[in-house]
Amino acid sequence: MDRSLPLNWLDLPDHIQAFISEKLVHIKDYIRFGAVCHSWHSIYTQNPHRHLMHRQLPVLMLSSDYGKTKIYDLSSERVHKIPVRVREYYEYSRCSTEGWLVSKPVIWNPSLHLFNPFLSVANKIELPWLLSNFYFDKVVLSANPASNPHFVVMAFSLSSVCSDNRKMAVYKPGYEAWKFLDCKCNKIQDVIYYRHQFYVLDCDGAVWACNATCPHLILWNVVQVPPLELKCVGRRMYLVESSGVLLQVTRIWKQRNGYNLHPHLTVTAEFKVFKLEQVALNWVEMTTLGGQTLFLGDNTSMSILASDFPGCKPNCIYFTDEGFGDTVGEFGYIDMGVYNVENGSTEPHYPQNYKTVRNPAPFWIEPTLGASSFVQ
Template structure:
């Protein structure tokens, strides 16, 4: 009798290795340290793809860095793996190398143009059609178009949920909130413009949660029928600004669901530093701030409504978890699943909107403020160090190569 763990069907004409026992294939995947290897593994044949898909459902994939390199391919980017410390230059993704991406969610990148129109693209699937969304409100904006939208996230993958996905954004100049259901709406729904200063958003328990620099946390439902694109939506305020008087202002605040299902608020504090850049060209202004520390709090919400706060608790340890924050949708993983990944740590990229003027143009001032922060002892390590000549290029962000 054939073992249930063997995938080989009767009268198969495929090679024997295509039907190796599932435990053997899982053992192979255990030794594939970078997520791009899993994507390649899944591309071998249908049977291996099924195993890889099931394997990665059980183990959340490790993010990789999407990098811009200063080369002749102005519409190409590459991937960097943090476990091997390796740049995969043989992977050329069709993403304009000098334009900042304002989000990565469910396999899709987001960019914004000078008309405040957001484009969604899937660089890992060439057959995926780009999605252009309606322009956001034309307000007084930042001079650099690529920084007019701070963050974009999706509720679902547009490829697999073509008729049922929502897009939520934080947009300039006051870091306000808006959302759209592209298959159901022709215009954006805007949230109360008296509530501003948001820096991150996430979907949790069927609702959207947004967090701001001064500690404010709000929630709203993008699927509610009572909302109208003609009226400003008033979200539910879960935590008001300056909820704790002892709270320091944080330049960046992130919100992420932990592997245990908790809702975490991650606050990133900056400090001023002189001489950060190694050399300053004429017409440049030196950057003054880098990350000083992080603090993490857990929001304990009412189980019935998810709309009221019961407790706001500081988290001293993340245990085996590692968080990945930046321009991407914030993510958490179990570090023990990936050799070389640091537990109880926060992996961060340079998502600052600091810019400098040079030769009458505006360029990103980085990306140099990146690293790994250990929550236990407050120390920093490096995960990737860009070359100084890449300071004019778009900053890296965390992505997860999907299984095709």
């Protein structure tokens, strides 16, 4: 090759161009790739969901006084305004899953829907009404509806007052109504879609499985509790898939300001992380995350490789306050931070001078293609 001649990117073979696109991790880079020239743009348009192979660094949804909804971008360490079209959905949102906001039914509008704030078209999915006596705390998608029309939705309640057959509900396209599961497990803590099944974590640390493709929806116990005794400490637990491994994470609260132990009067003291050994089906405690970073809160728990995203702290857990009203301090929610699994330290992860309000509580949402509209 004559190195004195200028390189013409248009002359690159199609398979080399496709190979380059496959190496891109960031959505923003994939969008820029499609803007280089016509041939590169054709690869971009022909493979609109290639970016979904990589988990994206989530942004933090925030609300402040006077109905101002904003997001905090960890990569740029900046707070951004959210377009007006998103605010009306965020105001009644309770959580997020696979880049979609999940609306919170209200008395005058009991319907439930999914809304993707990063997409300009095909960004809203109407779901059937839930029963009036079923209050969901979290909703989990089996897949991103933008790339998989055969998604399944599971809604569940953390409340112990719900009857066994009203703790969990499942919906998928084609259903006329939600289907409720007989749930014999103890109070639910978290749900995740893992290896083609929904896995349910109860407050004892036991894990149950549900195959949502079966005509009869049942739960069966697959893994017993990890070796952790915390009889006198408040806790909250999560399930996370990290590098193909199922993790159980226990969030441990401590008393705040000398009050008796109560979720409204506590702050996070530490986390314990266990990985599931698939063969022995037992839990093994971890003291590192192998360079991964976890994001926990009112969102589908997720893990990303920290080295893919500058500024993201490896072997750490980014956690949000889960809406306990009394943890709102001078500068907003105080039970939020970055916990280092290796040394047990905690530090802030968003601007402490940005005051948030009580409802809705901050939560993470993962950007999907189209995020350049307000995440610069």
